[in-house]
Amino acid sequence: MTLSTQPYKGARDFYPEDKRIQKYMFGVMRNVAERFGYEEYDAPILEPLEIFTAKTSDEIVGEQTYSFEDRGGRKVVIRPEMTPSVSRMVAGRRQELTYPLRWYSIPNLWRYERPQRGRLREHWQLNVDLFGIDGIEAEHEILLVADGIMQALGATKDMYTIKLNSRKLMNGLMRDYLQLDEAQAHKLSRLIDRMHKTDHAEFVDQVGAIFTPNQHEKGLDKALLSLLKTSNWDEVSLDASSSEALKKIKQLINMLETSGITNVVFDPTIMRGFDYYTDVVFEVFDNNPKNNRSMFGGGRYDGLVGLFGVKPVPTIGFGMGDVTLQNFLEDHGLIPEPNTETDIYAVLIGDVYDRAQNAISSLRGLGINVTVDSTGRKPEKQIRVALKKQVNYVLFIGESELNDGRFTLKNLYSGEEARYDIQKIASIVKDYKKT
């Protein structure tokens, strides 16, 4: 029986050309996160089942995790998301950490799903979290980071939209304004989440089915539908907590606009699947109709750290998946030209492999990345390889150079060619690298 060369369903091999794209995306993420003072952490890929059962969505834990019993009979899960892990870590050092805490990580996550565009079984996800700030400044900052990454990747404001909502607002709306019980409210959130994908007439029917005849008589379902349509919530008589949540959303939008983020809107249909969100939630959408799903999102989850038996810490964060992000970059032509790591491709002429070593290791010692062509093929073929790999400089090493102690450096793009000593070669290549 022959072995399959395919990677496991829904998981990817990263050949160098793929890895390069990933390195680029992760590099931008790290740069921006660190520019805001976020520190990188990591955690095990395997976690005890319980930390997910509490607050991740039932469907994900019940049907979409890789879970099994270890040899000691412990129920474990390959993490489907990072938030419970980071909450566990913060709770573990609740007392000794200095707040506010700014942490980020780029973990790989697994979910047992049927793969399709924008969704695989294994993906990587940047997680950026800010612990210990109660005020709106936290929301503001976390969105600046998210937007900063998009900007650093070359996205312009017309390419994506940041949509904001508040769980607190929606909960209050459903409980006090629409007078729904918990089961009704839960059903309705799911429904609203899917609103844009559902046929409107059907949506109206489904909403109607949730309300009791009594509630229907009061016109509550109609009130909801018109609210979802207009997004004009000014006349709604909300209770204190909800109207505060609504005010916060408006204030946040103002602050973001002042910071130059103008592509941000209030959208009451943004719900987010996880159960742990407590207040502001947001999702970033690709404006390209081809990708009508949300690219990434996050929100405030003030209660999660407290689940580990310590005093709660107010927290806000977001997760940005590599698969959807890469789709976005590809569709908008934002993937940069691949860049080789090789600075110099050493072309050996004649049987000089041994005697060329000195020069090559000197260059490497000076911080130059040198690839040696040891195939013994003729120079013409060696140059072709360098061209194919998009290396800028070729260094010829032959009898003549070895006798001279100086080597022929050729810039493959300009065609310039001259002999220099090792020091000079290193400085020329370094100058080039800077540009």
Added chain:
RNA sequence: GUGCCUGUAGCAUAGCUGGCCUAAUGCGUCGGGUUGUGGUUCCGAAGAUCGCGAGUUCGAAUCUCGUCAGGCACCCCA
């Protein structure tokens, strides 16, 4: 988990109303065009049990069924 679509060299495709198929073309890979320098071009080579299994037939890449794999949508979500 449900529905729809697709499987031909490493990749992209042609062939698919059954026989001129001993499966073609392009890209890629390797070698060569007299031995120290360019992507073009020219010549040549390697590389495919036509996803797998069964059936129909004198004859199957081509038709039928099964199976596996992949893609897309739903669900859910990044």
